Amino acid sequence: MEDLVKRAAKDLMESRYAIALTGAGMSTESGIPDFRGPKGVWTTNKEAEAKAYQRYELFLNNPKAYWEEMLGIHGTYGTFYEQIRQAEPNPGHYALAELEALGIVKCVITQNIDGLHKKAGSKKVLEYHGSVHVVRCVSCGLRFAREGICLEELPPRCRCGAALKYDVVHFKEPIPSDVMKESESEALRCDLMLICGTSAVVYPFANLPRMARFRSGNVKIIEVNADPTPLTQEGISDYLIQGKTGEILPRIVQVVRKGMSP
Numbered sequence: 202m203e204d205l206v207k208r209a210a211k212d213l214m215e216s217r218y219a220i221a222l223t224g225a226g227m228s229t230e231s232g233i234p235d236f237r238g239p240k241g242v243w244t245t246n247k248e249a250e251a252k253a254y255q256r257y258e259l260f261l262n263n264p265k266a267y268w269e270e271m272l273g274i275h276g277t278y279g280t281f282y283e284q285i286r287q288a289e290p291n292p293g294h295y296a297l298a299e300l301e302a303l304g305i306v307k308c309v310i311t312q313n314i315d316g317l318h319k320k321a322g323s324k325k326v327l328e329y330h331g332s333v334h335v336v337r338c339v340s341c342g343l344r345f346a347r348e349g350i351c352l353e354e355l356p357p358r359c360r361c362g363a364a365l366k367y368d369v370v371h372f373k374e375p376i377p378s379d380v381m382k383e384s385e386s387e388a389l390r391c392d393l394m395l396i397c398g399t400s401a402v403v404y405p406f407a408n409l410p411r412m413a414r415f416r417s418g419n420v421k422i423i424e425v426n427a428d429p430t431p432l433t434q435e436g437i438s439d440y441l442i443q444g445k446t447g448e449i450l451p452r453i454v455q456v457v458r459k460g461m462s463p
């Protein structure tokens with residue numbers, strides 16, 4: 202393990218344009234369950250998973266009922282969002298923020314809706330699956346802070362008159378084109394991709410490492426994850442550091458700090 206940590210630190214220090222891709226595994230050490238791990242939300246609650254696949258359609262057909270579900274007026278999903286909003290970053294989030302501050306990681310592209318990368322101080326964060334702290338108008342694309350909107354009347358409405366929804370991208374919902382375009386250009390621009398805490402099975406996000414690999418054989422792709430993923434098995438990644446992101450990423454930063462100090 203130590204050799205791989207040193208190798209990753211060396212690769213990061215030698216990189217010209219490194220980016221990080223992250224998933225739910227980054228936030229389990231902040232008390233938010235992942236989805237497909239042994240204690241994952243979908244693994245332990247098949248009904249919740251089935252409902253998640255109907256959520257976007259519910260919004261399109263009945264935005265009032267959608268909001269009643271999301272606020273926990275009906276059902277239990279609302280409490281999950283509340284839990285996510287209360288969570289705090291862990292050492293893994295701070296490590297990525299520090300790699301950005303050191304000028305090494307240029308951008309974090311995350312599937313996580315918890316806002317913990319920003320809370321930890323990362324500046325350039327692309328929230329590929331949206332955020333629980335934001336609401337979005339699917340008609341004109343405007344986004345607003347969740348805290349600032351009035352929920353007396355449901356659904357809350359945008360200035361353009363359309364119903365607002367959580368910025369969170371539900372299953373079967375298209376990824377907003379602005380974040381998708383920017384994520385793809387970052388993936389095509391990078392010479393190192395540090396992939397942390399994702400099973401890499403959800404598309405189109407899981408395409409990003411493949412786009413980088415197929416664009417150039419020189420790009421370095423490093424996984425930090427509790428388990429191997431299809432990226433490991435298909436040889437898309439160069440190597441996997443198997444373990445917890447909250448433990449491994451700070452160790453990589455320690456070696457980088459030493460390597461960069463005079």
Ligand code: APR
Nearest residue numbers: 224225226229235236237238312398399400426427445446
């Ligand atoms: N450190 C490292 N890896 C971890 C940790 C940890 N502390 N905790 C869990 N993992 C690993 C799990 O073993 C699993 O491989 O993180 C991965 C999490 O995978 P998923 O639960 O599938 O989460 P993610 O890849 O982010 O899911 C993608 O699917 O359900 C949708 O929209 C949701 O954004 C989510 C998307």
